[in-house]
Amino acid sequence: MRHSTDRILCTHAGRLSSSLREFETLDQEVWQGRKPEDDAYLAMKREAIAHVVDHQLEMGLDVISDGELGRRRDFPYYDKRMTGLELRDLKEGEVGATVFKSRERDAFPGYYGDVDSKRPAIARPKKIVCTGPLTSKSLDTLHDEIATFKAALAGKGEAEAFFPVIAPGWLDHFIFNEYYNSDEEFIEALSEVMRPEYEAVVDAGLIVQIDDPGLADSWPTLYPKPTIEEYRRYAKIRVDALNHALRNIPAERIRYHCCWGSWVGPHSEDLPLKHIVDLMLSLNIQAYSVEAGNVQHEHEWQVWEETKLPAGKILIPGVVSHKTEVVEHPELVAQRLIRYANAVGRENVQAGTDCGMGLGRVHYEIGWAKIASMVEGAKLASEKLW
Known part of the structure; x- marks a missing residue:
């Protein structure tokens, strides 16, 4: 991966909204089962991905994705990829993903009650259960x-x-284990079943991004509230398993995205980065994408004054956030980037987003406006840093 040798390079966290609005509507209908995933849908998806690639380049982004268009991480998506899964209706008290039962939700029941009533499709009315050995079924999709x-x-x-491909330590947010004897065995099986996907991306000549909110956002979902050391043991199981899954891939072909969950909410229970930053840096990867633009994590640039970024690594702080519809001013973006450049070296910084700017986070017009502001802010920072 390229370092910022003469200016701050610009990228993002992966998910984007298509400028082809007809596709977004059709994609929703396919996801909800009202339309088939037929040739017409696939043709429009190809067109939408071509649009989103062109749009990123027109905006001046240096490191781009396919916007993750058409990739719904739910049962049909994973049932095509691995054995051992079943889809079940929820029983009383169950949730379809671990984030729907958390200490943050306990602290703000009125807020989440109101929000959930307006977005029932997000609440996962069914749960995915692992009931047999996990093995890779097909890489065709x-x-x-x-x-x-x-x-x-x-x-x-x-x-x-x-x-982007999902990490094993995030898959267990919405695949519930009823087969393996321990948490360690389950995470090891998830990592091994995902390994061929990571390798296939790199074999195709692309950089693989490991999406892993689970390193950070599992913290408020655990009961009773763990100590920091207990949580670090929980997280290390997942870090070790991911490292094992990446064992055949050169570090310079891997980037890693860590965030505290894409949902909009108080995030008052977010675990401070300082408690897990060393675990993240122990991953055999080159680039680290972290939330840094929203008000729960903007101050954490200071972590990098105390924590040395290893030689050859790249830090991608989120300098615009999906958690507010206010478009960040380019001067603010520049200030954020300069702080990180001063902490870890200008050549080791790329401008990024807190999380994906796609459907369900911010309106597509606002998401793209934030990216435009990020690119402009990176230019302003570069003028001051070079």
């Missing part, structure tokens, strides 16, 4: 996704391209 992205990239210049 992944290969199709990669081929579509590469076709959209063809002849488009020198931009680096990354492809």
Whole structure:
């Protein structure tokens, strides 16, 4: 991966909204089962990905994705990929994903009651259960996704391209274990079943991004509230398993995204970065994307004054946030980037977003406006740093 040798390079966290609005509408209908995933849908998805690739390049982004368009991480998506899964109706007191039962939700029951009533589709009315051995079933869908992205990239210049794939320590947020004897065995099985996906992305010539909110956002979902040391043991199981899954891939072909969950809410129970930063840095990867733009984490640039970024690594702080619809001013973006450049070295910083700017986070117009502000802020920072 490229370092910022003469200016601050710009990227983002992965998910984007398509400028082809017809696709977003059709994609929702397919996800909800009202329309089939037929040839017409696939053709529109290819067109939407081509649009989103072109839009990123027009905006001046240096490291781009396919926007994760058409990838719904739910039962049909994973049932195509692995054995051992069942989909069940929720029983009384159960949730479809671990984040729907948390100490943050306990602290703000009125807020979440109001919010959930307005977005019932998000609450996962069913749960995915692991009832048998997890094995890789097929990479056909992944290969199709990669081929579509590469076709959209063809002849488009020198931009680096990354492809996000989920981490084992996030999969267990919405795949519930009823087969393996221990947490360690379950996470090891998830990591091994995901390993071929990570390798397939890199074999196709792309950078693989490991999406892993689970390193941080599992903290408020555990009962009783763990001590920091107890949580670090829980997190280390997941870090070790991910390292094992990445064992065949050179570090310079891997970037990692850590956030505290994409939902909009108080995030008052977020675990401070300082408690897990060393675990994150122990991963055999080159680039680390972290939340840094929202008000729960903006101050954590100071962590990097105390924690040395290892030689050759890249830090991608989120300098615009999906947790507010206010578009950050380019001067603020520049200030944030300069802080990080002063802490870890200008050549080791890329401008990024807190999390994906796609559907369900901010309105697509606002998401793209934030990216435009990020690019402009990176130019302002570069003028001062070089």
